[in-house]
Structures are given as structure tokens and as C-alpha cells.
Amino acid sequence: MQIETYPDRELMQLQLANLLAGQLAETLRREGKATLAVPGGTTPGPVFDTLSGVDIDWANISVVPTDERWVDEDSDRSNTRLLRDRLLRGRAAAAQLIPLYAPGHDAPEEAVEALEQGLAPHLPISVLLLGMGEDMHTASLFPGGDRLEEALSATTRLILPMRAEGAGEPRVTLTAPVLRAAVRVHVMITGAEKRAAIEKAAGLPPMEAPIRAVLDQAVVHWAE
Numbered sequence: 001m002q003i004e005t006y007p008d009r010e011l012m013q014l015q016l017a018n019l020l021a022g023q024l025a026e027t028l029r030r031e032g033k034a035t036l037a038v039p040g041g042t043t044p045g046p047v048f049d050t051l052s053g054v055d056i057d058w059a060n061i062s063v064v065p066t067d068e069r070w071v072d073e074d075s076d077r078s079n080t081r082l083l084r085d086r087l088l089r090g091r092a093a094a095a096q097l098i099p100l101y102a103p104g105h106d107a108p109e110e111a112v113e114a115l116e117q118g119l120a121p122h123l124p125i126s127v128l129l130l131g132m133g134e135d136m137h138t139a140s141l142f143p144g145g146d147r148l149e150e151a152l153s154a155t156t157r158l159i160l161p162m163r164a165e166g167a168g169e170p171r172v173t174l175t176a177p178v179l180r181a182a183v184r185v186h187v188m189i190t191g192a193e194k195r196a197a198i199e200k201a202a203g204l205p206p207m208e209a210p211i212r213a214v215l216d217q218a219v220v221h222w223a224e
Contacts, residue, residue: 001202001215006223009190010046016188016221017050020127023184025056027126034126035062036095037174037182038087039139040069040079041131043190048087058094062122063087066130067140067162067173068100070108077169098122100159100172108161108172115172116158123158128182130218132211134193135166136201140173141210142166152176152206152213176206176213185218187211195222 006012020036027034038044065079073080080101088095098119102111130138137143141151142164151160151173158178162171179185189198198220201209 001198001218001220003198003220003222006221009223012188012190012221012223013046014050016129016186017047017054020047020129020186021051021054021056023127024061027183028057028060031126033060033062035064035098035122035124037064037066037125037128037179038083039066039129039131040082043131043188044129045082045086047129047188048083052087052090052092055091058092061092061095062098063092063095064098064119064122064125064174065100066128066138066179067171069168070101070170070172072103073101100174108170112159112161112172119158123178123181125178125182126184128179128185130179130185130187130211130214132187132189132194132198132201133166134197136197136204136209136211137164137166138187138211138214139179140164140167140171141176141213143208143210148207148210150175152210176210179214180217182217185214187214187218187220189220189222191224198222 105111145164206213
């Protein structure tokens with residue numbers, strides 16, 4: 001695990017946005033298209049604000065959330081809403097959003113196969129940004145999640161529904177094999193508690209610390 005430490009959050013957010021943009025631009029030059037996977041939550045918002053104004057070929061970039069709550073897209077709990085409000089605007093409005101939510105379905109199990117079919121052509125992920133909770137979950141791979149063992153296994157499933165005590169609503173999440181297959185993996189965390197948690201996770205099995213599933217290939221970006 002490689003940890004990059006920054007003197008403050010603002011500098012980390014700016015430098016990380018520039019790093020992601022550079023890696024996307026490199027992928028576009030080499031392959032003509034790229035896929036960016038990003039988390040929800042409040043921490044990455046400023047990164048999205050900067051990234052949305054970067055002058056790269058957004059029309060050939062697909063953006064996918066790493067996970068999604070099974071709520072309407074106008075809900076303030078929706079990761080898709082966050083992406084539309086903070087990332088998919090300005091220059092980045094030209095990017096294609098690959099959804100992990102399907103309106104009109106009461107439960108994710110009803111729509112997961114169709115969502116997988118929509119996602120598959122955009123894999124592998126070119127650039128992956130993850131967050132992590134103090135419980136060491138990432139995406140919606142929660143300790144104690146009802147399908148965590150399957151999601152961490154060598155499954156052929158691209159996404160899975162997930163329910164867990166700490167998750168609130170039912171969710172869908174990219175599985176660990178999809179996350180590990182990303183060409184570049186970044187984890188963004190802030191605060192002393194999460195720094196301690198990710199260092200602890202490095203010595204635990206993924207069933208106890210799901211972030212562990214990607215740590216061997218990840219660059220961790222941290223600021224107090």
C-alpha cells in the first residue's frame with residue numbers, strides 16, 4: 001500500500017483532480033476512450049468540481065458510480081445525483097453516465113442483470129477513485145453485508161445488490177473483481193481515524209476490512 005500525504009485537504013483535492021485528469025487523458029490518447037469510476041459521499045465533491053472543468057475529450061469518457069443506494073435520482077442520498085450536480089457539468093457534461101440504478105424497480109434484484117449488461121462494454125475501469133468508511137468499507141462492500149463473501153470472491157458478476165446494517169437503504173455495488181481489474185486505483189481519505197483504519201485494514205482479511213481487496217494495487221491519498 002502506497003500512502004501519499006498532503007499538508008491540507010484543499011491541496012489534496014486539487015492535485016488529485018489533476019492526477020485523475022492526466023491519467024484519463026493518457027488513456028484517451030492510447031485507446032480513444034476511457035472509463036472513470038468514482039464514489040459518492042461528500043469528500044470527493046471538490047475533486048469533481050475541479051475535474052468537471054478540465055479540457056479533455058469527455059465525449060469519449062464513461063463515468064460510473066462505484067455503488068449506488070436504491071433511491072430515486074432526485075434524492076439527496078443518491079450518488080447519481082451527486083455526480084450530475086458536481087461532476088457531469090461544464091466540460092464534463094459531455095461524458096456518458098453508466099447508471100447503477102433503474103427507476104421503476106422496487107428492489108435492485110429486479111434490475112441488476114440489465115444494469116450489468118449496460119456496464120460490461122465500459123470495462124475494465126481505466127481510472128478508479130474509491131473512498132473508505134471508518135468501518136473499512138469501500139463502495140458498498142460492507143463488513144457484515146449479506147452478499148459480501150460473494151462480492152469479494154472470484155465471481156463473474158459485475159455488480160451485486162448489498163444490504164448491511166451500516167448501509168441504510170439497499171444498495172448495488174461493483175464487485176471486488178471489477179474494482180481490482182481497474183488499470184489505476186486511488187483511495188481518498190481524510191482525518192486521523194481513517195488513516196488509522198486503513199493502516200489497520202492492511203493486516204486484516206477482506207471479509208473484516210473490505211478495502212483490503214484493493215489495497216495491494218492502490219495509491220492512498222490522505223490529508224488531515
